[in-house]
Amino acid sequence: MSLNKLNPLDLSQPSIRALHLSWFAFFLSFMVWFSHAPLKPLIVETLAMSADQWKALLILNVALTIPARIVIGILVDKFGPRHVFSGLLCVSGLLCLGFASAQSFEQLALTRFMLGFVGAGFVIGIRMVGEWFPARQVGLAEGIYGGWGNFGSAASAFILPSLAVGVFGTFGGWRAAIACTGIIAIVYGLFYYWRARNTPKGSTYFKSKKSGGLEVSNKKDFWLYIAMNIPMYAILGVLAWRLGPSNISLLSQNLVYLMWVILIALFAFQFSQIYRVNKEMLEHGVPEHDKYEFKQVAVLNWAYFVTFGSELAVVSMLPAFFLETFTQLSLAEAGLLGGAFAFMNLVARPGGGWISDNFGRRRSMSIFIGGLAVGYFVLSQIDGGWPVALAVLAVMCCSFFVQAGEGAVFAMVPLIKRRMTGQIAGMTGAYGNVGAVTYLTAFSFMDASTFFLIIAGSAVATFFLVQMLTEPQGHMSEMMPDGTIQRIELT
Template sequence: MSSQKLNLLSFSGNIRTLHLTWMAFFITFVVWFNHAPLMVAIRDTLGLDDQQVKTLLILNVALTIPARIVVGMLVDKYGPKIMFSMLLGISSFICFFFAIADSFEQMAVARFMLGFVGAGFVIGIRMISEWFPAKQVGLAEGIYGGWGNFGSAAAAMSLPTLALLFGGEHGWRYAIATTGAVALVYAFIYYNTVSDTPKGSTYFKPKKSGAMEVTSKGDFFLYIVMTVPLYAALALLAWKLSPAGVELLSQNIAYAIYVGLVALFLYQVYHIYQVNKEVFIKEVPEIHRYSFKQVAVLDLAYLATFGSELAVVSMLPLYFSDTFDISAVQAGLLASGFAFMNLVSRPMGGLFSDRLGRKKTLTICITGLAIGYVVLGMITPEWFLVFAVLATMACSFFVQAGEGAVFAVVPLVQRRLTGQIAGMAGAYGNVGAVTFLTVLSLVSAQTFFFVIAGTAVIALIAVQFMDEPRGQMAEILPDGTVQMIDVH
């Protein structure tokens, strides 16, 4: 097998693992975004107002922030096989709960809990990194992420029709419950058909758990700084749900959440110190060092790419419906164009990263998406609908190619920490989504797109500080010997 080509028609070896894993991720995305294309029916059935609808969109991506961090640690420790199977199984029951909810409060709780399913992405990143070498990992991760991410487009295209087939005012409930049933069945299929590593390979685990390992004093403080936005995004969500926002929470509960988040942050800092206090005592040997700066840059790049995709996918069907006065089914199909590009754009982002270089590819992609969002911000009802759809798809190409380029780098930072690095970058995607959706609830859709474009420019500047992965990284085998892993 060449370094450039993957025989995707095969169903053996690492290609088999790739197909089984992207399908698991695909199902998690169908479940995660099964509400978006049905939101018009849900809104009408429960009599929700606009603020309640926007609150459900924000809640859907909130829990994913801590979930991706925690799941990243767990997958590094226990392996992707058991973690993906458990996530699918647990999420199916939360999905059933959402399907039978008959009040805004019940829906809000269910949607918040379903943010957990969004952590599935992190698990597959570690699985694919175990099965593919550095020269193929960008393309393999791109296929995994792109084809799996297509789950949101599949939901947008199929669930309104499925709800119509079930019929009646509760057709949307049966459509959503169906996605939960599929997740439950696939949990058992995945567990019985994959293994964590190729036969004879070692699954490297972190030396300590509870926080990511860093290898210098400067990285220790940068890690703490980069942890702050994860808690700030959750505080922003609490504010949105307080009397200052949609009044789902009382002011006292909101204050209690703020205090709890500060306490959790301090607890996290304590864990970061416990795991990394040795860097203050002695220097880590050069061979075992990695630069946390790489992680910080990838976090910001993913905030601009995936964070914006999550926000836009959530609001686009309703946006098209309101802007161009078309039906919910038509709006869902047209909006799916944004996520539809995942089939080719994420793999192409990974492939370009493998061939052109990691840093150059990220620079091109983020420049493209910044321009793309400026164009989307200029759409008005006077536009021809076909031009609006084409602009959306062009923008989404750069967004998702950028996501592929980010996760072409993630497995090349430090192998034993791949789950945690993927978890943190993934969580930053959700920080972006919560932030952008909160902005959307306060401003017009046009301003919302311009804010994303401005954020992309900041990420573009950060990417210029990233180091191109070169040479090898070192991991220690269980018997104490050092194994070198190519990253170039």
């Protein structure tokens, strides 16, 4: 296979087989994660849920993914993608079966909250693909992984309403449709363990020197790293308040206070872990060959906040938005049209990675984030007077820039520090979920038009942050098990 060309149809190449094994695992994790969204009317009717309870369910679905992506990133760097992806699929499949059999809103809320962990599956494949492809191909490869895998949410919107109504209508309806995704995830988790390998034959799987936090290169980066952890805890605190008695009333006020105390304690614990990991650096510095700029991680985090964060929020509400805006649509039709946003993942995210590989990391990301700001502004203007076809076209154009931006972000993530790729991907991915919870919390207070405008405004701010990115050049260095230094080319 040429170093300059990547042919995803060439299954004779072990790297291509690893790519396909991984994107489909990610695809299934997203099917499980968003299996509830297109089935809203059926679930609400079965359990007599209120509108506030449904919005709470949407927020809970993405909340746990924030810490989960951090945890999964650490586990991937320590144990490798093969073990972690297999375990995640099997456990999430069981939780999916629990959601399908829930008999009360409280049971739905608990299992949906726990299913937020499956959203961390994305992080695993980022490290896997980064191991199998060289720097000049990694953007496209990560784009294929992320784009084709992300299509799992669209597949849920396309397939599950028809299964629930047309196939399983007399045999449990939405419950049977959702249970199917869980069973498939379990079976494929076992298959992935059997067939996947962490690295090409003869390659070294670099592991972090210490676990518990990212290693940084100087004191300034240490404090920036600490500051970048604050929004993850803050948005979970806002979520606890949103679920409290003054809003949705899922939690008592005392439980809200308890959640806040736990979050403060967790932040203090994480601070201690980050200090432990970086204590030697703070006292003695870091060898020149081992340095990297944490600023790169911070900018990528905020870029993913506005790209993937907005996608998660929008795919959660878009089927219902179409159903309520265009009253002539059926449930299946609204689910199909709502899936149009995620449908663009098939080409947009690989396209964003390829453009990043060939035309510059910062320039491509700037174009995509600027484009999504314009796209969300256009979506804010949609109302029942629009032709449905024009509304769908606007959604797909906006989603192209959103998902191409995601591809550009993760085209750069594996080029920062190889042994910490899982943790960097985990933190960046977690910021996507911080964005999702932030946007969905905002959505619970406002109409769809204002919601889209909020996203557009945050994209404009992120555009200026992206200008701070430094293009990765030359090589990164990693320590081999025998103590020698290996240069990993970035061109």
